[in-house]
Amino acid sequence: MNIHTAPLTALLFSMLNQTAAGTPLETAEFWQKNGKDSLHAAEQLTANQRFAKNVILFVGDGMGISTVTAARILEGQGKPNHRGGEENQLEFERFPYVALSKTYGANQQTPDSAPTMSAIITGVKTNEGVLSVSSEVNRKEKDLNVVNRYQVKTLLEQAEQHGLSTGVVTTARLTHATPAACYAHTSERDWESDAQLPADTAIGDIARQLVNFGYGNGLEVALGGGRSMFLPASQADPEDEGKTGGRKDGLDLTRQWLKQYPKAAYVYDKAGFDAVDPETTEHLLGLFERSHMEYEYDRPSDRGGEPSLSQMTEKAIDLLAKNPKGYFLMVEAGRIDLAHHAGNAFRALTDTIELSNAVRTAVNKTDAADTLIVVTADHSHTFTIAGYPERGNPILGLVKHPGAKNFALDKNGQPYTTLGYANGPGYRGPGKRPDLRSLDSAHPDFLQEAAVPLELETHAAEDVAIYATGPKAYLFHGVQEQSYIYQVMAHALQFKPGR
Template sequence: MCRFMRRIVLLLFMGMLTLSSAAPVQDPTPAPGTPTLRLIPLSGAMFAPGQRFDVRLEANDIQAPPKEFSIQVNGVDRTREIFGGQEFVTFPLLDGGGRPSARLGGGVMRRAWSLDRPGRYQISAALILADGARLTAQTTVEAVALTPERTPARNIILFIGDGLGVAQRTAARIVSRGIQNGKVQGLLEMDAMDAHGFIMTHSLDAAITDSSPSAGAYATGNKGVNNSHGVFPDNTGANAGASTAAGNAELARLVLDNPRIENIAELLQRTRRMATGVVSTVSVTDSTPAAFSSHTFARTAEAGIAEQILESGHSVIMGAGTRFFAPAGSAILGNIRSGRTDGRNLIEEFQKAGYTFASNASGLEAAARPQKLLALFHPRDMPSRFDRMRARAGDPNGREALGQFPDQPDLETMTLRAIDILSRNPNGFFLMVEAGSIDRQYHMMDPHRAIFETIELDKAVGAARAWARRQGNAGTLILVTGDHETSGLSITGVMENGRAAGRGFPSYVDENRDGFPDNARPQRMLAFDFAGTPAAANENADHYYELPRNLIDLNPTSPRATPLPRYLGHTATDIFIAASGPGANLFGRVMDNTDVFFAMLRAVGYR
């Protein structure tokens, strides 16, 4: 072999070594029935110094309770410190349908442990089985060294548009601001921020995330599996939980007991005495607001999530989802069925805990400035801004969409009311505001309602930015982002009188300058398409619907309600983040979604 060829072979061999050393080492899959041991947190987990998380040691397919177990941290035995005198509890593992099987598992868990000093920690464990066999497991986690900003923010307002990607923002800009001679006639509020970056959104178990783990990444700094937030997977609920927890009380309990990670609201309440709150246009038990208020392996366990919200410490909870707080037969639910089966009235429990309750816009206005507020404006989700505006204008289709709940506030009003309450805290506040129906509408291929939802979000951003300016702009970090992209939206041009136009611009007009087009269906309107759905995309040429496609959820007794349409999915496309205020510079880069958590902590000066 010539010298040149030997050199090529050597380089290839070295490259293979480099690739193999860079890739994570995967344990071979054990044969079915082989006893296994796992340590939680999972390898790669990252925490802020002092952030609390649960430690769990669990085994599958063992034959009997083990003789003993131990755990070491960086080679030092910490069994008694971490687990105290707890026993390793065994139980039948669940099968795929959520039923107990013949397989035996077990585990032991320490709640609310923490790593106070930055650094990498190797945690190893051993389990001695009844027959004397020894199982081992290890995990490597990190307490992240955080360099606080020199001029820290006092407050954080995090705006999340569920399903909001770059194309969704572009569509809202064109419709809201208009184009003349090839130039957009103004920027959105979220366009005019100090720093702009991109976020990668993958979950722990999938390239395409859903809202729970994506919001959970912002809230905790850690990845989660799809349909979960604020927890690590364990062996108590198997994989049956996500699909069956809503109708099975025992499974709901199991999916709510997973190993937890302290979220940013809990952390800032405990360590900084900051006030916290969540605002959403959908149910406050839904994935995004719930990720800042609860911990669950199954986002469908919404009755249990509502119970956790009662214990969350939030000063403001505002949105929809009354059916998970009120028992069956409550007049406040109107024609929508309760989501509770236990008879509990959580609204009364919130009131006993010192919360003022409001169920409509009039009640919100009358509530003035309470110390703590629970405001729920619809049993399911708030109807779209498009339909709320049409109902106020007397349009019968808008009134049909609002059904028995006609008196609902706008997101900018909700945002300012939340800020007004939270800003009384001398230690500052953290507020998460979600426009949840951007996602809902793009799922149903209704881009026009989705655009109104995006413009509404932008108006709420503008209201918060104006408030911050009145405070001197010195103390409030404002962030605007999505949690993932929904529908694979593309803006394909202009339609004129229902037909594709080769040239020209949309003819949306905003005479009253409220940010919304006066006519959502002008002569020339934007044309859209959605990734991977050529047949579905042609079911309605301009994707304009007089009634919301989820009318059956909003007003189920309406004679005009039809079954829900086939949903479009999420994509793995990167999403944007925009930032203004102290610490905005931390977000002007390409980030993993977990990085947002640590950047927010740096912005408020957390060490």
């Protein structure tokens, strides 16, 4: 794609330079009324002290606060009659209770997704690269007895033990760290199929742990990518011509899924997904890509078609809600993280907006009186919003100071973008920066500039936000250890830790 033209940026500037009819003037009276209205709404808040029938946990993988802010503005700038976009709110930002989560791991200051999601779903902080085992387990430990001795029960496993239905939805591989922490126990997050396992270990690979899940009557819903982890290398992929599965043991885990569960379904494309009737289906496995699912922006051009995160969330709720005892559902926007690693803000932000859409779907399909909805991130990224741009400046554009006719320039006389990364593949090198006026910084393929050259951008260590609504949501307050998220969800479902 050609990013040496600027149609999207020009369109955004054109939109922002038009004064929308009916847009309120932000006078002193406007802000006083805004503040009084917010104060009145806060005074009307009544904590829902009931216990929850259902819990839905949304995880924006890598969705730090700067990502939320930039996505909020980007979505707002696409709406009619906006005042600049900054005033917009994503769906989960409307939730009444907000707290901060400290994301460090047992042995990591800046964490990866394995220990962070393990903390969220088990209440126990642990080491880099391990899933739902305590910190006594070293990464790549091969002794199954050690892993079993120190495994810690997940909220999803507890839910199955208590007779609730359970589901895992993600736009990443279902065997990737965040979804895997819900149902698998292993010393290595990368042991996704037997092809990655060392020959001298009896620890089950993550895909097998999903299908062989031994709690209750098994997972009711598992939707995401990672098809190659479930199909044998001898089997042709149903969507990608010339490609096969990745398993070396000859197992077809999709066939095992269908065989072991009554009223089970396995789907790999949008047509199959749409045909699934939640009323007559008890166990649904959807594997829509060999690896990760498409970014939301690229999803319409996928050969086999893929459901959106919102559509998967809706289908999952419809299937799980049949259980009169309730359900636990984890929904991950997994590709926010992967776009940030690539230094690509456009796709990170548009996937964040789709997470907001999925949250709205859940809010509309559930009863706030009995369903606790929690939205958080496992960690942040080195993503920044800076440079003193004027109000309403296109968030993906070049910095222009308030009232200025021209773009702001750096010490070398070059313009620069509002969004950037502390490190990553967008590094141009000293004296090698292009004149960004000749590029389209709003193009989906544009890589924001990075200060330190790395093949992939890294995670960041600052706190991330927790947003909550529903029963016991008021317990999210202040600055908490990430493991506290589990405690609130378990308490809301009246589970005791580890039981």
